[in-house]
Each structure stands twice: as structure tokens, then as C-alpha cells.
Amino acid sequence: MKIKKIILLLIFLLPLEIIPSGGSIYSRFGLGDFYYSFTARRLALGELGIATTDIDYLNYLNPASWNKMRLSRFETGILTHGNDISSNTGSVFHVQTIFSGMMFGFPIDRELGWSFASGIVPYSNVNYDVLYPDTDPIGGSFISEYKGDGGLSKSFIGFSIRLPLEFAIGASFDYYTGKTEHISSVSFGPESELISSSFTKNYSYNGLGFTFGLISANFSSIFGTDFIKDLRLGVIYSTKSQLNTDTTVVATTLIGDIETQTGSLKTHLPARFGAGLSLILSNGIFISADYLHQPMSQFMVGGKKLNVIRDLDKYSLGIEYRNPDPRSQTFWEQVMLRGGLSYEQTQYVINGKGIDQLSFYTGFSLPLGFDNTIDVGFQYGKRGTKENNLLSENFYKISLTLSIGELWFLQTER
Numbered sequence: 001m002k003i004k005k006i007i008l009l010l011i012f013l014l015p016l017e018i019i020p021s022g023g024s025i026y027s028r029f030g031l032g033d034f035y036y037s038f039t040a041r042r043l044a045l046g047e048l049g050i051a052t053t054d055i056d057y058l059n060y061l062n063p064a065s066w067n068k069m070r071l072s073r074f075e076t077g078i079l080t081h082g083n084d085i086s087s088n089t090g091s092v093f094h095v096q097t098i099f100s101g102m103m104f105g106f107p108i109d110r111e112l113g114w115s116f117a118s119g120i121v122p123y124s125n126v127n128y129d130v131l132y133p134d135t136d137p138i139g140g141s142f143i144s145e146y147k148g149d150g151g152l153s154k155s156f157i158g159f160s161i162r163l164p165l166e167f168a169i170g171a172s173f174d175y176y177t178g179k180t181e182h183i184s185s186v187s188f189g190p191e192s193e194l195i196s197s198s199f200t201k202n203y204s205y206n207g208l209g210f211t212f213g214l215i216s217a218n219f220s221s222i223f224g225t226d227f228i229k230d231l232r233l234g235v236i237y238s239t240k241s242q243l244n245t246d247t248t249v250v251a252t253t254l255i256g257d258i259e260t261q262t263g264s265l266k267t268h269l270p271a272r273f274g275a276g277l278s279l280i281l282s283n284g285i286f287i288s289a290d291y292l293h294q295p296m297s298q299f300m301v302g303g304k305k306l307n308v309i310r311d312l313d314k315y316s317l318g319i320e321y322r323n324p325d326p327r328s329q330t331f332w333e334q335v336m337l338r339g340g341l342s343y344e345q346t347q348y349v350i351n352g353k354g355i356d357q358l359s360f361y362t363g364f365s366l367p368l369g370f371d372n373t374i375d376v377g378f379q380y381g382k383r384g385t386k387e388n389n390l391l392s393e394n395f396y397k398i399s400l401t402l403s404i405g406e407l408w409f410l411q412t413e414r
Contacts, residue, residue: 025085025128025391026348026355028148029308030299032126038101039075040377040399044363045318046340048290050276051234053215056371056405058103060121062236063170064213066105066160067113071371076102077401084394088386113162123152126180142188150180152205166217174209176243198252205267207243230280238272265302270295284324290316296347310349316342336365350390357383371405
């Protein structure tokens with residue numbers, strides 16, 4: 001499909017929401033689990049890449065990274081998420097495949113690094129379903145169920161430009177939207193005289209924000225060696241956002257559904273800050289190291305903080321190999337290999353125990369002709385604990401992304 005047709009399709013799809021699923025029991029709290037990337041390449045490099053300046057890939061985390069875009073590009077993909085959840089008494093495994101988002105961009109002036117990009121990507125994910133069978137002396141046997149679904153997506157539009165001394169800046173206008181649903185129900189057995197019932201809390205979010213990015217000039221000359229070709233630093237800052245939140249509480253009883261409460265409130269989404277380093281060696285090795293912080297302890301719903309939410313910190317390291325010879329033509333010479341790892345202090349603290357996460361990544365890219373690739377990324381992660389009546393999770397993510405580049409605008413000499 002020609003990229004112009006793809007962009008027309010994207011314009012129609014931008015108002016839609018991407019609501020991921022297949023998440024974790026811990027996603028019951030706050031806005032759920034956060035996403036940091038939507039492409040297989042970014043996933044395989046540890047999910048971040050704040051200082052990465054790509055000529056042939058898109059990175060929505062730092063708008064300044066678009067400044068060296070040389071072709072019009074479109075990227076989209078799918079993500080399969082498997083989660084093995086276990087407690088002291090049992091375990092369960094579930095798997096889900098979702099649409100992971102899409103993004104397009106094109107250079108306006110290559111010499112000035114002036115580029116445009118837009119897209120829609122998942123921002124957070126709520127998905128859990130927990131059953132608690134029990135017995136009461138009065139009511140008999142019953143099953144309590146806690147179920148949730150939904151999440152936030154982020155639509156954005158932004159620009160980048162290159163400053164003197166090869167510093168690059170970028171900014172994007174962000175729009176957050178989404179819905180979450182939380183259901184609490186009790187089902188009694190046929191021998192009980194009590195009536196089964198459920199309560200559903202629906203939240204509908206929308207709000208605005210901005211993301212600003214900076215990537216430094218190439219500092220490799222300070223080492224005085226040709227082995228280090230490129231060394232850059234990068235920072236990002238996403239502003240805090242006040243999300244307009246419409247709430248509805250519905251009770252399901254013997255006489256039907258009863259809307260017991262409606263209202264509007266503000267959800268305070270804290271700002272996000274990140275810093276990173278990228279390094280390119282003459283032998284084709286690319287290395288990225290990143291840190292991301294979001295003070296989620298300041299997250300508030302209706303002016304109230306949650307005692308199960310703490311600050312989020314994520315550390316990431318990625319490495320990639322691609323053939324350094326630009327004249328390479330064979331299929332295998334154009335294959336790219338990747339790997340990475342990350343440690344994350346997630347935003348969750350349950351029963352006084354913080355939930356930490358360790359992840360390992362790998363992946364590769366296969367050429368599909370000139371400047372087109374199909375990318376595969378894999379993540380294995382572990383978080384949580386069985387202590388304090390909590391749950392331990394081993395999860396797997398497989399990402400498949402299509403990256404298409406095409407020469408769209410031609411600048412003519414006059």
C-alpha cells in the first residue's frame with residue numbers, strides 16, 4: 001500500500017481508541033500498566049531509547065528523534081501478551097493478541113531537521129479477572145469475582161527541528177482518551193436464599209498534554225578515536241495532565257440494572273521525565289541506556305491519592321547490531337539483531353510490598369526491500385511475589401511490526 005493511502009486511512013482512524021487487554025491483576029489499581037513502546041524494534045532494545053536518532057525508524061517517546069528522518073515512514077504492528085499468574089494455592093495462564101498502534105511521519109526540510117509525525121498508541125492497560133470461592137455459614141457457598149478491562153490511548157501530533165551545533169528539539173501535542181470498567185460481583189449457589197448481585201464502576205477519561213524532547217550533538221570527538229562514531233544524550237519531559245473523568249456506578253440486582261451514582265471529577269496524571277544515552281561504534285554496534293521517572297505517588301482521583309500507588313522508575317539497556325557497510329546488498333547482510341534488559345520499580349505497592357519488575361529482550365529485523373523491514377521483538381519479564389498473599393507473574397510479549405519507508409516529497413533546485 002502506498003504511504004499516501006496509509007496516511008488517509010490513519011486520518012480516519014485517529015479518533016478511535018486503542019484499548020489494550022491481556023494485562024495483570026495489578027492493573028486493577030490506578031490507570032493500570034503503562035506502555036513505553038509500540039514497535040518491535042523499541043521493545044527488543046528495552047522499550048525506551050530516549051537519545052536515539054533514527055533515520056529509518058520512528059520513535060514517539062522523544063519528538064526530537066525525528067530530526068534526521070529522510071523518508072516518509074509508516075509503522076504499525078500487533079502484540080501478543082501471555083501472562084502466567086501464580087499464588088500459593090494455584091496458577092493460571094492467559095494470552096491475548098492486540099493491535100499495538102500506528103505512527104507516520106515525513107521530513108519537511110531535511111537540512112533543517114524539520115519533520116512532522118503523528119500517531120495513536122496505547123498508553124495504559126487495565127485487564128484482570130479474579131475469582132475467590134468461599135463459604136458463609138448463613139449464605140452458603142459463593143464466588144466473589146473482580147474483573148476489569150480498558151485503558152488509555154494517546155493520540156499525538158508533533159514536529160522536530162535541528163538547532164545550530166546539531167542539537168535537536170521536538171514537541172508534540174498529546175490527547176489522552178479511554179475508558180475503564182471495574183466489576184465486583186457475588187454469585188451464590190442454588191442452595192442459598194441470597195440473591196447474586198454485582199456493581200460496575202465505569203470511568204471515561206479525556207485530557208490534553210505536551211511532550212518536549214532534546215537530543216544533543218555528536219560528542220564522539222571528545223574521545224579522539226574513530227571507533228566511537230556517534231555519542232549523544234537525550235532528555236524528554238511530558239507535562240502533567242488533568243484528565244476529565246466521567247464516572248458511573250451501576251448495580252445489577254434482581255430487578256435489573258440500577259444506576260446508583262454518576263458524576264464528573266478530575267484525574268491527575270503526573271508529569272514524566274526521562275534521560276538517555278546512545279552510542280554507535282564503527283563495527284555496527286549500537287548501544288542505548290535510559291532512565292525514566294514518573295512521580296505516580298502524586299496520582300490523584302477526585303483530589304485523593306491512592307495508598308497503593310508509588311513513584312515509577314525504569315532503567316533500560318539495549319544493544320543492536322547492523323552491518324556497518326552501507327553497500328551491503330544481500331538479504332542476510334541487511335538483517336539486524338537486538339537485545340536488552342530493564343529493571344522497573346512499578347507504580348504498585350500492595351500490602352506494604354512494592355512490586356518490582358525485571359525484563360529481558362531480544363529481536364531482529366528482516367529486510368522487505370529498500371528501507372522496508374518486518375521487525376520481531378520478544379520480552380520475558382517477572383514481577384511480584386507470593387509473599388503477603390500477593391501474586392507472582394511471569395509474562396511474555398511478542399511484537400511484530402511493519403516499517404515502511406517511501407520517498408514522498410522531492411525538493412527541486414531553482
